[in-house]
Amino acid sequence: MFENLSSALQKTFKDLRGYGKLTEKNVKDSMREVRMALLEADVNFKVARDFVKKVQEDCMGEEVMGSITPGQLVVKRVQDHLEELLGGAHKDFDLTGNPASVMMMGLHGSGKTTSSGKLALRWKKSGRRVLLVACDIRRPAAVEQLMILAGQVGCDVIGPEPGETVPMLGKRAAEHARNAKYDVVIYDTGGRFQVDDELVQELKEFSEFTQPKNRVLVLDAAIGQESVNVAETFRDAVGLTGLILTKLDGDARGGAALSVHAVTGCPILMTGSGEKMEDLEPFYPDRMASRILGMGDVVSFVEKAQGLIDEKEALRMQEKLSKNQMDLEDFLSQIQQMKKLGPMSNLFDMMPGDAMKMDQKKKDAIASASELEMKKFESIIQSMTPWERRNPKKIDRSRRLRIAAGCGRKFQDVNQLLKRFDQMGKMGKQFKKMEKRLRHLKKFTTK
Missing domain, CATH: 1.10.260.30 (Signal recognition particle, SRP54 subunit, M-domain)
Structure with missing residues (x-):
């Protein structure tokens, strides 16, 4: 992801580094290029406008304009504001409680069920006992899909009983997880092709019955700005504690990742960029900003290598x-x-x-x-x-x-x-x- 944005920004900064001294016109011209690069990457218009305004104001200061290496300082300012745009410090799941509870939400095709399995594998590897709960009773074969994934990662799973509503299933699963002393319970809730009143009401009731500490929305990054609209709707209807962005490998623009936190205020917790069960990684705003600006991400590479x-x-x-x-x-x-x-x-x-x-x-x-x-x-x-x-x-x-x-x-x-x-x-x-x-x-x- 971010290939197009990264290439455009690197070209702009290469030109900036060529100046021995910056003028106000140099900065404005460069920020215009940055703004165009953000918009072409499908970043929300208001987010792109506010981002460029902040960076430009920051770069007009005496420290940058009078510096011996002004181009380098401009890049540093852009990097700092990119980190802020992406959420600042890394945020993680709240895994306190007996058991810790995670409610997974999302539209059909977002990767919600697969992400539930990936999270289960991740936490199982860290030594936790994980219970998966198949709450998507409408989508054909959704329960069977989660059961297959549970078998692959080696975790227990609970499905619906005949005549049981989704909130009732959630309540029963919560009691079972508590009595059986599981460390984490993951509820794979039902989705729709679009957010409707029935889905919102079901999720509200489910949340009241289970009281999950983590209410996580799984978003398909490849649908661009629509993912931001979906996140806003879920946030207003149910309340969210975090986001998981999937299919990052299928989106060369990356506008959703750069917009969704700024618009919703919800932190991005994890990102998915592959079909394997190990292809789910913690999201670090500082590392992602470095990758966007062409500085690489050696820390993530080392961590990935150590884990595999x-x-x-x-x-x-x-x-x-x-x-x-x-x-x-x-x-x-x-x-x-x-x-x-x-x-x-x-x-x-x-x-x-x-x-x-x-x-x-x-x-x-x-x-x-x-x-x-x-x-x-x-x-x-x-x-x-x-x-x-x-x-x-x-x-x-x-x-x-x-x-x-x-x-x-x-x-x-x-x-x-x-x-x-x-x-x-x-x-x-x-x-x-x-x-x-x-x-x-x-x-x-x-x-």
Whole structure:
């Protein structure tokens, strides 16, 4: 998300950094470009206008205009106001209570049920006992969908009994969760294609019966400004404590994320940008502002890697690489670890430096090519025998032909894999030589 906005802002700031000294006209021209970039990103008109007005007033001060590096200070001011626009400090769920309770709301297709399963998995991993409650009794197969998700994440689930109303189900589930000593109960309430009086009344009654501390609206970011209107309606009708924005990977503009907090006052708690159950992340306004401005988000990348990659396995790989002892089993393991991190295009957005400066089409092309290559290499290695994986240097021409035929790849593809693996081995030797030199230098300097 934010690809278009990020590209436009980076171009504007690149021009600003070229000035040795800023004039009032420079600032106004730049802010006009920022305003156009925000509007093209589908940001609410009033939000864009107020944002630019605040930044412009801030940049007209003596500190910026008289600075040696005025362009850098303007970028810093924009970053500060972007963080404020996105909600300021990170907000989290209120998980106090016995049990903690979360009421999930949203329109059909917003990703509400899937997000309920993702939250259950997240909290289960943190050691909490989670109960899912299937309260969407109107949408066909909604109860079955939540039960399947509960099975995937390993959580208990309660569904409606014959003749039971939604508020009655909520009350029964709340009592069961309390008696069975669950830590968290998640109510997956019913949705509609649009907000109507019947839905509002049902949600009000349900909220009165269950008294949830967290009333969370799940919004489809890809519908743009309409998501802001939906959030306002739910906030006025039921009251909200937070928002989850889904399908961020499907919206290159990102206007909803930049508008929804400013318009509703509700904090964005989480964001979803993928179909896997792990693809739900806490929302940090400061990190998102950095990504929008092309500064990357290394902290989120490290946290994502720590959560998905086995640390012991990574250290074992590092040691084998430094000793040039890796085989194709290890190479396959590395590919599978990389795939856990999600789409390569999402990882590019977290990387500072040259990766952020690339044109979006180029980023997408590189990401797509890398993913296809990993998929190709994975299939080739899986077509090998255990002996071949452990002895890549002994794979002769006849074996290469058989491996290619076994996985439906070309003979040249197998050669490419083995060449890439050989390059990795040479890299390991270079690391080892560098390590020896550093040890020698350290020994020399300590004498």
